[in-house]
Amino acid sequence: MLTKTFTTPAPSWPTGLRYIQNGDDLNTGNHESQAADVAQALSYLKATVSNDATVPITLADVTVTAAIKTNIGSITRVMPAYPTADDPAAWSIDLKGIAEQATDDLAYIIYWLDIPHGATLTAVSVDVFGASGHSSLPTGTDRAHLEVGRVISPTGDVGLGDAYDASASVGAYEGDHPITVSVAAHVVNRQTGRYYALVRGERGTNFVAGFTVRNVKCTFTPSVYDPG
Structure with missing residues (x-):
């Protein structure tokens, strides 16, 4: 795992934030909570992009396939x-x-x-x-x-x-x-x-x-x- 420590206090990705899906009723639900989650997510992304902090990256689920010519012939x-x-x-x-x-x-x-x-x-x-x-x-x-x-x-x-x-x-x-x-x-x-x-x-x-x-x-x- 490649990691870098966040600044203190460290912004974090809101656990309750989800994508809006087809069929969602935008007139119901806790819009204040949703707005707060979006603000927290933006704070997290701003910190990441500005290099004040970076996201821990796990390579376990990443597969890279490359063709490398190692046998250089005559x-x-x-x-x-x-x-x-x-x-x-x-x-x-x-x-x-x-x-x-x-x-x-x-x-x-x-x-x-x-x-x-x-x-x-x-x-x-x-x-x-x-x-x-x-x-x-x-x-x-x-x-x-x-x-x-x-x-x-x-x-x-x-x-x-x-x-x-x-x-x-x-x-x-x-x-x-x-x-x-x-x-x-x-x-x-x-x-x-x-x-x-x-x-x-x-x-x-x-x-x-x-x-x-x-x-x-x-x-x-x-x-x-x-x-x-």
Whole structure:
């Protein structure tokens, strides 16, 4: 029971006061007593509303039903990021942020990741596809590459993982597919650093211009419920 003591003297609710019902004869009865009860009730309510006193509240007869999301699961979100190329001649980036590789070199594009503070990051991926016309796949370190990391103060750049394009065939490579970096359950701290995805395109003997990056996605478990 939640209670607060009335001021002295404490007004009380009149025990004899009742609602007027259909069929009551208002011309009979003890109207003086009824008027006194109403005055006492008004005094009680005035004291309550003015915070001079509060009504004892019993919660035993009150049932509250609420749907509370307590199991916050892993979600994937496309980052609202626009890439920047370290060599503008090597990458063509349109107004929608779609990046297309033009030259065979070690040029990179970088995406800054808008991951919520406190979330647990588990993966970052880029949606890519190779241009048509490959006779064979780029191999080894000539494959497209994704690196994930953060720039923090005061120690600088810290890597969180990297991966090469894992396409097993030319057909798979030239179709839409992801390059994914699995991150070892990193708790995001936006108070000390920025997070990035660094993409390098294909290169070498089997290079064909036109390797394209469409989107960057992050998979994480938020610290507060995200309804999506």
